[in-house]
Amino acid sequence: MAYSIRPYRSEDAVYLDELSRKAIRISAPRAYSQDQVAAWLQNYPDVTNFDTKLTLGGACFVAVDAEGKRLGYVLLERGGHIDRLFTNPEDERRGVAQQLLAAAEHFARPHKWERLFAEASEPARAAFERAGYHIVARRNFEIGGIPMHNWAMEKRL
Template sequence: MFRLINASDSFTLKQIYQKVVQELAPSLYNEEQVIAWSAFPNDQDKFNNFILKPDTYIIEKNQEIIGFCGLEKNGHIASLYIHPKYTRQGYGTQLLQYVLNQGIKQGITKFYTEASFFSQPVFQRCGFEIIEMETVKYGVVSFERYKMEKRIIEEKNE
């Protein structure tokens, strides 16, 4: 159900990314923001860096890739995208929890991310807290998003 991506998965991840933004973002973002955001994967080099630089894990259902989540060595969750057909069914939470567990096995004790308005609830369900809002730009278009973090507290055996 979970695995690391292969370079050959790039096209499918690009499709998922664009479908998520084009179908889910319009309820929370304006048209200009949706267009700017969904254009990001068109720069193949930047998109490949976005998915291949971190350890990006995918979730599959019936041999179909339905989402992906990237984890950098420093604890940064670089991405979390679930195909719109599978949202609100727990797959995002399952995938994020799996990725967090992989990070914990690697010794990561602090995770952080920049969450969109529609991914923020998934991060919150997995124990992330909002640190602050930030404004970023895709080209000339501004977006607000949540800076969030989760700290892992080791339990001491007495």
């Protein structure tokens, strides 16, 4: 499958929101209970913060195929925090997440950020590990009273 990585465009927002929610609905049940998935979806932020994060010095990169279908994206905040990394469930295991993380790294280096870091969900953990991130700690928390966990991960640049 041929695809390319390009910068985010405002018209991507609705599609990326749908892609995120689809990934949570389909991929998250492999590692989280139905109650956990429902809590995550109910409290997932809407698309209104994409443009705000970008105006604060962040970046967003989108993977698209030859027909323009959005395959995934990475949303990077100033300072190196990876706020979101999602791929379309139908396009998993095709290197999309790896290329998105490489784009984030390529963006971070000239900004002299010392590291990239994220709170990776259980399904995303392997993609981060394949890209050279290591686990800092398991994070246990609650969403709406439902116990959850994810992984604090980082990569030194």
